[in-house]
Amino acid sequence: MTSPDIHALTGAYALDAVAGVERADFEQHLAECESCAQEVQELQETAARLALAAAEVPPPDLKDRVLAQIREVRQLSPDTTVVPLRRRSLAQRLTTVAAAVFFVAAAGLGVVVVRQDNQLDAARAQATQLEQILKAPDAELLTLDGSGGATGSMKVAVSRQQDKMLLLSGNLATAPDGRDYQLWTLADGRPSSRGLLEPAGGNLTYEVGDLGDADVVAITVEPAGGSRQPTEQPAMFAELPSD
């Protein structure tokens, strides 16, 4: 997409009229284009006036229901981390550089934007972790695509011998407000939660061990905090190679 084209999406985006991969692409662009972000903010402010203009009287009992419900809901603190990532600190430090190192060194896939030098060390550490899986003779690289409605794509390196897999994305859109990505493995149709995924600036690296006899990996978009069982069709999924 050329830059004037993508810039023209500010209006559509402010109206939530951009969907799917295009939305993810645009959000990535927003992160790098200050003038676009400024314009989107103003246009969102404008769009909100359309909501103010549409005010209607709500059902009278709604307030009591909401007030009762919030007493049951724990609030986020500004620095809350609701993500039980086993390697969260590492994952947080992961950059697109890691993905680039990994893809180039290990799989020859894709070129990813390089950011800051000081992130290279973390990236190298990450790349080592990635290479380790790919060194396994049975390692396979799968692609999860967004055909189920997710915006972005993900690579999964799997080794049955090492009994683990590593998820990687450089363009995973942030989950919608109030929702989280939840990772599942399925063994013979039975889902096990593998935690919540929180992309930072589209980037994500996440390792999962103890695969056991899992035969499918899936990601769903769940209410914030995750669910005990998947409540929606997977936004992304792939079959895992058998032993």
Next chain:
Amino acid sequence: MGDRARRLRSARTDPANDAGELLQRVALGDEAAFAQLYDLLIGSVFGMVRRIVRDPAQSEEVVQEVMVELWRSAAKFSPERGSATTWAMTLAHRRAVDRVRSAQAAADRDDMVGRRDASRPFDEVSEQVTARLEQEQVRRCLSTLTDLQRESVLLAYYGGRTYREVGELLSTPLGTIKTRLRDGLIRLRDCLGVA
């Protein structure tokens, strides 16, 4: 003059500053502040969500989710990125749109939903909405848009349509729709004095 007028008036005055202060107290767990914030925003949230979701029971569900989400994630609001009202309305709009789009996807995307919806005249949506807009200023400013700009903006905002769907409904090329949406909002922004 009762509840209705009072609520509409409170939604009509720009509640940005009040809402921002309240939201910061809400972030600290202040339930009384939340009850005030609820009163301030509920009319707009409810009206907007209902226009998009249409089904009354589902609309209420979405509105309830939105209000609880405001409580839950109040601490994520940062004033330097826009007003609290905009933050709340953006969250609510996104939720409502997600609801209609996932419902569509689940139920009848394959079942020619596009055709069914296309047969609903777009001007029904925009005229109804325009006629019922409570805010004189917004109505006046909307009237300064070209027809195509106004129809596109209203279909996207109150109709919950993607710009691609708007293009189909209005039989207009996508490039044109993108431009109309942007130009329309910019004109609206300038007319309303948002900055």
